Amino acid sequence: MSTANLPRSRSDLGFDIINYSLLTVILVIVSYPLLFAVSASFSDPMKVLAGKITLLPQGFRLDAYAKVLEHGQLWRGYLNSIVYTVIGVTVNLIMTTLAAYPLARRDLKGRGPLMLIFVFTMFFSGGLVPTYLVVKSLALDNTMWALILPTAINTYNLIVMRTFFQSTIPGELYEAAHVDGCTNIGMLYRIVLPLSMPILAVMFLFYTVEHWNSYFNAMIYLSDRDKFTLQLVLREILIQSQTAGMMSADAGATERLLQSETIKYAVIIAASLPVFVLYPFVQRFFVQGVMIGAVKG
Template sequence: MKFERRTKIKDDQWFDIIVYAIATVILIMILYPLLFVVSASFSDPSKVIGGEMWLLPKGFTLDAYKEVFETKEVWTGYKNTIIYTVLGTLINITLTTLAAYPLSRKDLPGRSIFMFIIAFTMFFSGGLIPTYLLVQSLGMVDTIWSMMIPTAIATYNLIVMRTYFQTSIPWELQEAALMDGSSNTRLLVSIILPLSKPIIAVMVLFYAVGHWNAYFNALIYLNSEHLYPLQIILRNILITNQNALMEGDAFGLGERLLLAESIKYSLIIVASIPVLLIYPFVQRHFIKGVMIGSLKG
């Protein structure tokens, strides 16, 4: 018996060692490209291209960041993206919650039909041209609303939130509140939402990251440069630098080529830092919400 127990303990130890070894390899594979991009953005581009820099910055310089932040359009893009992210996420959370909660109620007549219609949209859509014509007929083309209203509810997020309401908030608790005279609105505001902080944090992160990285809708619906989000501005900067290289003469071409190479790394950092700063504040709720909202469904 003791021999079997010792063998089991050794097997568990070897299992832990293998798991930690695999996790370490995966961590290095994910972390190294991120560290490389950060270091490359602060390094002399000639050393990056020459392969002299592999982890820590070489020839520290801020020329690429100066080039990016001296462009007025970058600040305009930041302002627009922050507006789209904050206002769009607020719309997303409000509408997703108002749709998911009724669909989670057992006393909603025909909820299976509603769920079938909603899930159907995950597999079949109207297509780009009909969608554009709809947005145009609503007068939202070249307005800030075209960046938020067409994507107001994500079907997957709606299903995850509905699953959370069904599996994590006891129906008996809701029945008790209704028997005590609580209205549906008060039940949602006073009981359901306070108990749904984890899934709300997940939805905020999902929607906020989606709005921050929004790119395609801006290309389709926006014509005015003062409405462009950050992603479009950064894309335009890269295209402008590439065109300048192609149209420039031989004199000074090497310097512009090196600067354009360095700008690519700095643009990645500029676009990614805000999202990376948000995640630590919602990490605890995020993990809990994903586990409960997805696995129990």
């Protein structure tokens, strides 16, 4: 008899009710700020300031998006962020995989002390000024490599990937491949990577979001406006819209100041849209990769 046909007990039904209720509350808490930002970006600034926005736009207007799109550097910033993200994620995946694979092998001598060195960097770093001096001494400032190389490996992602390798790929598989004459690089390429698509998809999403949302490093290391990331361009648009309204004394100053309220929400949507488009393609790997990589081991 199939377990699907067995009658459910009251405790099981009660658990399902409580579980779905809690998940619904969490969904509302997480979704409402995003829905509010979307509605506010299409609304009349006066309605936003008056607190009349709930879920639907009030006084539908596209002025905020028109102001964002007319900025000359916007598309350049989009292109720069895409290039930095693609190259950065490629470097991240390669470096993280090459570090996690040997640390997951039980036959690696000294892997415990090596892992401690990696973990140490999670709690203690060189600091902003020493890091900047290192980047500048290597002539990486005002280049995209200043945004990529210092963050080539995220220690938390390294631990998750190493745990995935340890819990998913048995040691006997390595031994069998070694008997067949496979090298360590061959094991990584022919055995480990094909079996690790879930965790690679998770790492891809984590690193993509990290690069796409990063603006602080770009603000510190980039001085050429043609190399600005999207986040810096959007920040510039927001600051310009606010200062233009405060510093001007003409009749349109108040309107520009009010418009800055909706522009900041349009900026949020413009920056978040690519991640929303990307997430559905890796969603099916996400839960499996995180649960196997973070719970076991």
